Amino acid sequence: MPPVQDILVLFQTAPALDTQVVAWARYEASKGARIQDLVEEEDPPYNTAIEAMRDGWQVIQMSELKHRVPEDGYELGPLPYQTVLARYNVLEEEE
Amino acid sequence: MTEHLLNSKQMAQFVASGYLKFEDMIPKDLCEACREEMPNFGGYMAVGTPFEETWPKNTPLGDAFRLPQVQGLIHSLIGPDPLYDHHAAHLVKANQMRGPDAHQDSVIDFRENYFDIQLSFFPVDTTDEMGGTFLIPGTQYRNVRTGEIGLYQHMRGKIWATCPAGTMYVWNTRVWHGSRSNHTDQDRYMFKLRLNPTRPQIRTFDTSDLDDPAIPGILNTNHGWEGNEHRYELMHRMKLWRYLSGQPDYDIGERFLRRIEYNPGRVAVA
Numbered sequence: 001m002p003p004v005q006d007i008l009v010l011f012q013t014a015p016a017l018d019t020q021v022v023a024w025a026r027y028e029a030s031k032g033a034r035i036q037d038l039v040e041e042e043d044p045p046y047n048t049a050i051e052a053m054r055d056g057w058q059v060i061q062m063s064e065l066k067h068r069v070p071e072d073g074y075e076l077g078p079l080p081y082q083t084v085l086a087r088y089n090v091l092e093e094e095e
Numbered sequence: 096m097t098e099h100l101l102n103s104k105q106m107a108q109f110v111a112s113g114y115l116k117f118e119d120m121i122p123k124d125l126c127e128a129c130r131e132e133m134p135n136f137g138g139y140m141a142v143g144t145p146f147e148e149t150w151p152k153n154t155p156l157g158d159a160f161r162l163p164q165v166q167g168l169i170h171s172l173i174g175p176d177p178l179y180d181h182h183a184a185h186l187v188k189a190n191q192m193r194g195p196d197a198h199q200d201s202v203i204d205f206r207e208n209y210f211d212i213q214l215s216f217f218p219v220d221t222t223d224e225m226g227g228t229f230l231i232p233g234t235q236y237r238n239v240r241t242g243e244i245g246l247y248q249h250m251r252g253k254i255w256a257t258c259p260a261g262t263m264y265v266w267n268t269r270v271w272h273g274s275r276s277n278h279t280d281q282d283r284y285m286f287k288l289r290l291n292p293t294r295p296q297i298r299t300f301d302t303s304d305l306d307d308p309a310i311p312g313i314l315n316t317n318h319g320w321e322g323n324e325h326r327y328e329l330m331h332r333m334k335l336w337r338y339l340s341g342q343p344d345y346d347i348g349e350r351f352l353r354r355i356e357y358n359p360g361r362v363a364v365a
Contacts, residue, residue, distance in 0.1 A: 011247065013322030022320040023250040025195070037192040037276045041249045074327060074355075076237045078244065079320075 003088035004029045008057060010049050015063040015081040017049040023079055030089035049083040057085035099167025100301040103340070107313040109172065110336050113235035114266035117168070121159050121216060121261040128155035130218040133184040133284050140179060146290060149179040159216065160288060168265055171300040172212050173292035180211060180289035187226050187277040196273030197231070197250075198242040200289075204269060205238060208338040209296070215264040216286045217256060225283040226275035227256025228264075233318040234271040236331040244271055252319035256285070298341050305340060311347040326351050 011023035021044040026035075046052040053059060063081035101115070109115055121129070132155045140149050151157040159165065169177055187193065200213070221227045231250050255275060256264060266272075268289060277283045314332050321328050330351050337345045346352050 009246070011250075013324045020322055022322050023247045025246055025248040035194040035248070038194050038196075038248060040253070040255070040275075044249070044251075074330060076324070076327060076331060078237070078239055079247070080324070 001091050004091050006030050006087050006089050008045070008052060008085045008087070010044065010046070010052065010083045010085065011079040012049075012063075012081045012083065013079065015065060015083075017053070017059070017062060017083060019048060019081070021047060021049070028089070030091050032092075049085065052085050057087050060084050060086045097167075097301070099164045101168065101171035102301045103304045104307055104309055104313060106171065106300045106339060107310045107336065108316075109265075109267070110332050110339065111314050111316040112232040112318065113270040114230055114232060114264055116258070116262065116264050117164075118259055118262045120164060120168075120263035121162065121218070123260060125155055125159055126218045126260045129159050129216070129286070130284065132156050133218065133286055134186075136182075136184055136286075138183075139181050142180060143178050143291070146177045146179045156286065160214070165214070165263070168263075169212070169214075169290060172265065172296070173210075173290060174294050174296055174299040176293045178291040178293060180291050182286070182288045185228075185274065185285045185287060187274055187283045189277060189280045189282050192276045193226065193274050195245045195248045196275075197229075197244045197247050197271055198273055199234075199237075199239050199244065199271055200268050201241070203238050203240050208335070209292070210235070210335075211268040211289055211291050213266050213268045214288045214290070215256070215266070216288075217258050217260065217262045217264075218284060218286065219260045219281075221256055221258050221260075221262075221283065221285075222279070223255075223257045224278040225281065226277040227258065227283070228285055229253055229255035229273055229275055230264075230266060231271040231318075231320070233316070233321065233328065235267040235269040236328060237271070238269070239271075247271075250320050296339055298339070300339075302340065305342075314347060 006029060007027040009025045010021045012019040012021060024044045061084040066080060105115060136156055150160060215228060231253050314336060317325060333346055333352050337343050
C-alpha cells in the first residue's frame with residue numbers, strides 16, 4: 001500500500017513561518033475519512049510552522065500579506081493567515 | 096430586580112470574553128423538574144414576540160427562566176421587555192461522538208451596538224466526559240458564515256462547560272462554539288434560550304462601579320488566540336463598551352480608537 005497524504009493546517013495572526021500557532025486542524029487521510037471523536041488539545045502540536053518543518057512536514061501553502069483598505073481595515077472575520085503542511089504516511093485500517 | 100443586576104466589572108468581562116458563567120443559578124429541585132420536562136417541552140414558538148407573553152407559565156422551565164436572578168441577568172444585558180427568539184433542548188445522547196463542530200449561530204450579523212443573548216442551562220452535573228458545550232471566548236466580533244469555521248478544529252483559549260446542576264452560561268450569540276462527544280452512559284442536555292432586546296442596550300446594568308480601576312484590565316483580556324490581532328479586537332471591545340456604558344469617549348491604554356479618530360484637519364460640514 002503506497003503512503004497517502006496527511007495534512008496539518010496551522011493558523012496564525014501573521015504569515016511568517018515562525019509566527020505563533022493559535023489554531024490548528026488535522027486532515028490525516030492515513031487514519032480515516034473523517035474525525036469521529038474530536039479529542040481536545042490545549043496546545044498545538046508545534047508552536048510554529050518551522051517547528052513542524054523540522055519534524056518532517058513539508059509546506060505546501062503559506063499565506064500572502066493582505067492589502068488593507070479603509071472600508072474593511074478594521075473588520076474582524078476568520079483568522080487571517082494559515083500554513084498548510086503535508087507528510088506522507090502509510091494507510092491504516094479504519095476502525 | 097436591582098439586587099440581581101450585573102455590575103460593571105461583569106459587563107466588561109462580557110464585552111471582552113462574550114460570556115459569563117453562574118453556578119447555582121437554578122435550585123436543585125427545579126433542575127430535576129426541568130430535566131424531566133426537557134424531552135417533551137416542544138419546539139420553536141413565535142419568533143420575535145414578547146418573551147413574557149410567549150414563554151409558558153407554571154411549568155418548571157417556565158418558572159426557571161422567570162427566577163429573579165435570571166431576570167436580573169437578562170435585564171442587565173438586553174434591558175426590559177425582551178423578545179423571544181428561539182429555544183432548544185440540545186441533546187448529546189449517551190456515548191454519542193462528535194467530530195469538529197465549531198460554528199457561529201444563525202447567519203452572519205454585522206449589527207453594531209447590538210447583541211442577542213443566549214442562556215445555556217445545564218440541569219444536571221455535567222462532567223468533562225459528558226461533552227458540555229465549548230466556547231472560544233472573545234470571538235464574538237469575528238463575523239463568519241455559520242459552520243465554515245469547522246476548519247478550526249482546535250484553538251487556543253477554548254473552554255467547555257463542566258459544571259454542577261443549575262449552572263447557567265450567558266453568552267453573546269456570535270461567540271464561536273459547538274458540541275462535544277459524550278463519553279458516558281448518561282444523556283447530556285443543555286437547554287438554550289435566545290432573546291432579543293427591544294431598546295438600546297445602554298446602562299441596563301448596575302453602573303455604581305463604572306469607574307472601578309479593574310475595568311481596563313478586564314477589557315484588555317487576552318484569551319490566547321488573538322496574537323497580532325489583539326489591538327483590533329480591543330478596538331471593537333472599546334466601541335461596544337462606550338455604547339453600553341454611555342461613555343462615548345472611553346478608551347484605554349494606547350487609545351487605539353483615538354489614533355484613528357483624532358484629526359484636526361477634519362471640518363464639520365453643515
